[in-house]
Amino acid sequence: xxxxxxxxVQFNExxxxxxxxxxxxxxLNLDIQAGEFLTMLGPSGSGKxxxxxxxxxxETPTEGKxxxxxxxxxxxxxxxxxxxMVFQNYALFPHMTVAENLAFPLxxxxxxxxxxxxxxxxxxxxxxxxxxxxxxxxxxxGGQQQRVALARALVFEPDLVLMDExxxxxxxxxREQMQYEIKHxxxxxxxxxxxxxxxxxxxxxxxxxxxxxxxxxxxxxxxPPDLYERPDNAxxxxxxxxxxxxxxxxxxxxxxxxxxxxxxxIIQALSVNHEGVGSRTTLSLRPERVALDPAPGxxxxxxxxxVEELIYLGDHIRTRVSTCGDDEFIVKVPNSHAHASLNRxxxxxxxxxxxxxxxxxx
Amino acid sequence: xxxxxxxxxxxxxxxxxDGTPLKVALARATRRSKIRAFLLVAPLLFFILITFIFPIVDxxxxxxxxxxxxxxxxATVVELEKWDGESYPPDSVxxxxxxxxxxxxxxxxxxxxxxxxxxxxxxGGFRSLINKSQRAAPKILESPMQFALIxxxxxxxxxxxxxxxxxxxxxxxxxxxxxxxxxxxxxWETGNSPFAEKTPGAEVYTEIxxxxxxxxxxxxxxxxxxxxxxxxxxxxxxxxxTADSAGDIAEHPLKYALIGVDKEWGEVETWKTxxxxxxxxxxxxxxxxxxxxxxxxxxxxxxPEWKQIYVQLFLKTIYVSIGVTIACLILAYPISYxxxxxxxxxxxxxxxxxxxxxxTSLLVRTTSWIVLLQTQGVINDTLVFLGIIADDNRxxxxxxxxxxxxxxxxxxxxxxxxxxxxxxxxxxPSYMRAARSLGANPLVAFVRVYMPQTxxxxxxxxxLVFILAIGYYITPALVGGQDGQLISNFIAYHMQKSxxxxxxxxxxxxxLAGVLAMYWLYDRLVGIDNMKLG
Ligand SMILES: Nc1ncnc2c1ncn2[C@@H]1O[C@H](COP(=O)(O)OP(=O)(O)OP(=O)(O)O)[C@@H](O)[C@H]1O
Ligand SMILES: [Mg+2]
Numbered sequence: 001x002x003x004x005x006x007x008x009v010q011f012n013e014x015x016x017x018x019x020x021x022x023x024x025x026x027x028l029n030l031d032i033q034a035g036e037f038l039t040m041l042g043p044s045g046s047g048k049x050x051x052x053x054x055x056x057x058x059e060t061p062t063e064g065k066x067x068x069x070x071x072x073x074x075x076x077x078x079x080x081x082x083x084x085m086v087f088q089n090y091a092l093f094p095h096m097t098v099a100e101n102l103a104f105p106l107x108x109x110x111x112x113x114x115x116x117x118x119x120x121x122x123x124x125x126x127x128x129x130x131x132x133x134x135x136x137x138x139x140x141x142g143g144q145q146q147r148v149a150l151a152r153a154l155v156f157e158p159d160l161v162l163m164d165e166x167x168x169x170x171x172x173x174x175r176e177q178m179q180y181e182i183k184h185x186x187x188x189x190x191x192x193x194x195x196x197x198x199x200x201x202x203x204x205x206x207x208x209x210x211x212x213x214x215x216x217x218x219x220x221x222x223x224p225p226d227l228y229e230r231p232d233n234a235x236x237x238x239x240x241x242x243x244x245x246x247x248x249x250x251x252x253x254x255x256x257x258x259x260x261x262x263x264x265x266i267i268q269a270l271s272v273n274h275e276g277v278g279s280r281t282t283l284s285l286r287p288e289r290v291a292l293d294p295a296p297g298x299x300x301x302x303x304x305x306x307v308e309e310l311i312y313l314g315d316h317i318r319t320r321v322s323t324c325g326d327d328e329f330i331v332k333v334p335n336s337h338a339h340a341s342l343n344r345x346x347x348x349x350x351x352x353x354x355x356x357x358x359x360x361x362x
Numbered sequence: 363x364x365x366x367x368x369x370x371x372x373x374x375x376x377x378x379x380d381g382t383p384l385k386v387a388l389a390r391a392t393r394r395s396k397i398r399a400f401l402l403v404a405p406l407l408f409f410i411l412i413t414f415i416f417p418i419v420d421x422x423x424x425x426x427x428x429x430x431x432x433x434x435x436x437a438t439v440v441e442l443e444k445w446d447g448e449s450y451p452p453d454s455v456x457x458x459x460x461x462x463x464x465x466x467x468x469x470x471x472x473x474x475x476x477x478x479x480x481x482x483x484x485x486g487g488f489r490s491l492i493n494k495s496q497r498a499a500p501k502i503l504e505s506p507m508q509f510a511l512i513x514x515x516x517x518x519x520x521x522x523x524x525x526x527x528x529x530x531x532x533x534x535x536x537x538x539x540x541x542x543x544x545x546x547x548x549x550w551e552t553g554n555s556p557f558a559e560k561t562p563g564a565e566v567y568t569e570i571x572x573x574x575x576x577x578x579x580x581x582x583x584x585x586x587x588x589x590x591x592x593x594x595x596x597x598x599x600x601x602x603x604t605a606d607s608a609g610d611i612a613e614h615p616l617k618y619a620l621i622g623v624d625k626e627w628g629e630v631e632t633w634k635t636x637x638x639x640x641x642x643x644x645x646x647x648x649x650x651x652x653x654x655x656x657x658x659x660x661x662x663x664x665x666p667e668w669k670q671i672y673v674q675l676f677l678k679t680i681y682v683s684i685g686v687t688i689a690c691l692i693l694a695y696p697i698s699y700x701x702x703x704x705x706x707x708x709x710x711x712x713x714x715x716x717x718x719x720x721x722t723s724l725l726v727r728t729t730s731w732i733v734l735l736q737t738q739g740v741i742n743d744t745l746v747f748l749g750i751i752a753d754d755n756r757x758x759x760x761x762x763x764x765x766x767x768x769x770x771x772x773x774x775x776x777x778x779x780x781x782x783x784x785x786x787x788x789x790x791p792s793y794m795r796a797a798r799s800l801g802a803n804p805l806v807a808f809v810r811v812y813m814p815q816t817x818x819x820x821x822x823x824x825x826l827v828f829i830l831a832i833g834y835y836i837t838p839a840l841v842g843g844q845d846g847q848l849i850s851n852f853i854a855y856h857m858q859k860s861x862x863x864x865x866x867x868x869x870x871x872x873x874l875a876g877v878l879a880m881y882w883l884y885d886r887l888v889g890i891d892n893m894k895l896g
Contacts (some may be wrong), residue, residue, distance in 0.1 A: 094795075
C-alpha cells in the first residue's frame with residue numbers, strides 16, 4: 001500500500017559534484033515516506049552529509065530534482081523549506097540563552113510573544129530541560145546541549161527533521177540514552193526524520209529504514225532486519241555487523257542456490273548477487289550462524305577447522321578458527337555447558353545452513 | 363605535647379628517601395628551571411624597563427616638576443616666602459633678587475635663562491624682562507639712581523632732557539643750586555655727533571638726584587624749577603616731580619631702579635607670579651594643557667582666548683580617532699568576513715594583500731596619498747578630465763582634515779582587519795546554516811546570529827585602532843596641513859621646537875590617561891578576556 005502514496009521526500013536522479021571531476025553523489029533515487037525514520041549510514045566521505053545538505057538547501061544538486069511534499073525544492077532557499085535541522089556540533093548560538101535559542105525560529109516566523117513562550121517551554125519540557133532556559137549553551141553538558149539542539153529543531157513543528165550525526169560527540173552511555181529519547185520523540189510527534197550516522201548499531205536501533213551509502217551510491221535500502229539478514233552485496237554484509245568472508249568461484253547454479261569452490265572446498269550457498277557460473281564471488285556468513293561440531297547430516301556445509309584463538313566475552317566466546325583456507329574465520333560460541341572446554345589448537349568441525357551463506361559480488 | 367601533635371597530625375612534613383623534606387626537594391628541583399626562565403625573559407624585561415617604564419615615569423615627573431625658579435634664585439624664593447603678597451615686596455627681596463640674577467657666572471646665567479623660559483610660559487613678557495634685568499642688575503647694585511630716576515619717569519632717559527640741562531649748566535642760578543651736577547655736565551661730551559652719548563654716566567644721575575633732594579629739603583626747588591622753566595617747561599616739571607618723590611626714591615631705590623629696567627617690575631602681580639612658579643611642584647602644565655592657568659593670586663582661570671587651543675585639540679583628536687575607527691570598522695568588516703569565509707587558498711592571498719601595506723614604509727604610504735589626493739594629483743586630474751569638476755574648482759583633499767582621516771584610515775586598517783578576521787575565522791559556518799534552517803532569511807541570520815559573535819573582534823580592533831589613532835603623529839604631520847594637526851603633533855612641537863617639555867609631558871600624560879580610561883571602559887563593557895587580538 002505504502003508504495004502507492006506519493007513519497008514525502010523524493011530524490012530524483014540526483015548527482016552532485018563539488019569540483020567538476022568527482023561525483024560525490026551518483027544517480028541518487030530515494031523516496032522517503034511521511035512519518036518515516038530513515039537513516040543514511042555509510043563510511044566517512046560516502047556523501048551522506050552532502051545529501052542532507054542538498055535536502056536542507058545548503059548545497060544545490062548538480063543534476064536531478066529533489067521534491068518535498070510534492071513541491072520541487074531546487075529553487076527554494078533554505079529558510080523557506082521549513083526543515084528542522086540538528087547539526088553534528090549542535091550549532092547552538094553561543095550568545096543567546098537556551099530559551100532565546102529556542103525562541104529564535106519562532107521569532108523569525110513573527111509568532112506572538114505569549115505563544116513563543118509557551119512553545120519554548122513545552123519544547124524544553126519535552127527534552128526534560130524545563131529549568132535550563134536561562135542558561136547559555138556553554139554552561140550545559142554535551143548531552144544537554146544535544147537535547148537543546150533537538151528541541152530547537154522541533155520547536156517550530158517542522159514536518160521534516162534532518163539530523164547529521166547528532167550524537168557523534170557523546171559518550172556511549174549518553175548516546176544510547178539519547179537514541180532512545182530521539183526515537184521516543186519521533187514516535188510521539190510523528191514527523192519525518194532523515195538521520196545520518198556512521199554508527200551501524202545506532203542505525204539499526206533507531207530506523208524504520210536504512211540507506212547504506214558507499215562511494216556516493218546507495219548500496220542497499222531496507223529495514224534493519226533485512227539489511228542484517230539479507231545483505232545485497234559484499235559491502236553491506238561487511239559494513240553491517242560481523243561477517244565471515246570466503247572468496248571463491250561459482251561452480252554451479254541451481255535455482256536459488258549455488259555451489260561455490262573456495263580453495264578446494266565445495267560450499268553450498270544461497271545465490272544472491274553474482275555473475276553466474278565461473279565468476280568470482282564472496283560468500284558472506286554471520287559468525288553466530290556457524291555451528292560448532294554439528295550433528296552429522298544436519299547441515300549441508302561441514303568442514304574441519306582448527307581453533308586459533310579464543311576471546312572470552314561473557315555471554316559468548318569469540319572463537320577464531322582456520323577453515324576453508326581462511327584463518328580469520330570467526331565463530332561465536334554461546335557460553336553454554338556444551339561448549340565449555342575449547343582449547344587452542346583443538347581440531348573441531350564447523351557447519352552452517354545453506355540459507356545463512358549468501359553468495360555476493362566479489 | 364606540641365611535638366606529639368606535630369608528629370601525629372597531617373601537618374607533619376613529608377621527607378624523601380634520603381631524609382630531605384619534600385618541599386625542599388621540590389624547591390631545589392624547580393629552582394634551576396625558574397632561574398632559567400627568568401634569565402630567558404630578563405633581556406626583554408630590562409629592555410622594557412629602560413625603553414618603556416623609565417620614559418613614562420620620567421614623563422610623569424616632568425609634567426609636574428618645576429625646578430627652574432628655585433634653581434636660579436633660591437635665596438629670593440626664601441625671602442619671598444616672608445612677603446605678605448599684598449604690598450610691594452620689601453627691599454630685602456629686591457636686593458637678594460638682584461644679587462642672584464646679577465651673578466655673571468656661567469651656571470647662574472644658564473639657570474637664569476631657564477627661569478626666564480619657564481616664567482615665559484606663565485606670561486609672554488617674562489623672558490625679555492628677566493634678560494633685561496639680568497644685564498642691568500650689576501649696574502643697579504653699583505649705583506641704583508640712574509635706573510631709579512628712569513623708573514620714576516622715562517623722561518630721564520631722553521636725550522632732550524639732558525641736552526636741556528646741559529644747556530643750563532653754565533647759568534649761575536642753576537649751578538648755584540646744583541653745583542656738582544653742573545660741574546659734571548660741563549665735562550660731559552655732548553653734541554650732535556652720532557657717537558655722542560645720549561645720556562650722561564651713572565654718577566651724574568646720582569649727583570642730580572642728591573642735589574634735587576637737598577634742594578627740595580631746603581626750599582630752593584622753586585628757584586630751580588623757575589630757572590629751568592624759563593627755557594624748558596617740561597624739564598622743570600620733571601625736576602619738580604622728582605623732587606616730590608625724592609623721599610620715596612631715597613627710601614626704596616631698588617624698587618624704582620627695577621621699574622626703570624621695566625615697568626612690569628612695578629606690578630605686584632609680577633612678583634606674585636614668580637612666587638607662584640617658585641614651588642618645586644606645579645600643576646600649571648596640566649592647567650595649560652586644558653587651557654587654564656593660575657592668575658597671580660593662584661586661582662585657576664581660563665587662558666586668554668588666543669591661547670585656548672588644547673581642549674579644542676583634544677576634542678578634535680578624539681573626534682578624528684572615532685572617525686578613523688568607524689571608517690576602519692566599516693571597511694574592515696566585509697574584508698574580514700570575506701577573508702574568514704573564503705577557502706584558505708584564496709583567503710591567504712587576500713590576507714597578504716591586507717598585510718602588504720605593513721611591509722611598505724609608512725612614509726611611502728603616506729606620501730603616495732599626497733600624490734593621489736593633492737589638487738594637481740591623480741584623483742583631481744581624473745575628475746577634471748572626466749568633466750565632473752571644473753579645472754579651477756579642484757577639491758582640497760589633502761593638507762587638511764580630510765587628508766588626515768583618509769591616510770590614517772588606510773594605515774590603521776590592518777589593525778582592524780586582523781583581530782576581526784581571527785574572531786570571524788573561529789565562527790563556524792554551521793551557525794549561519796542553523797539560523798537559515800530555522801527560518802531566518804540571510805539578513806536576519808547575519809544580524810542576529812553572526813554579528814553578535816563578532817563583537818569581541820570589533821571591540822579588539824576598535825580599541826586598537828582608536829588607541830593608535832589618538833597618538834598618531836607622522837601622518838597628520840605630513841598630510842594634515844594646518845587644521846589636520848592632532849595632539850601628538852603639538853606634543854612633538856613642544857618637545858622639539860618650543861622646548862616646553864613640561865607642557866609636552868602634561869599633554870602626553872593626559873593622552874596616556876585617556877587611553878587607560880578607554881581600556882578600563884572597554885574592560886567594564888566588553889571584558890578584556892573577550893578581546894581577541896589574533
Ligand atoms: N564543500 C566541499 N567541497 C569539495 N568537496 C567536498 C565538500 N564537502 C564534501 N566534499 C567531498 O565530498 C565527499 C562526501 O562528503 P560528505 O561530507 O558528504 O561525506 P559524509 O558521508 O558526510 O562523511 P562523514 O561521515 O565523514 O561526515 C567527500 O569526499 C568530501 O571530500
Ligand atoms: Mg558528514
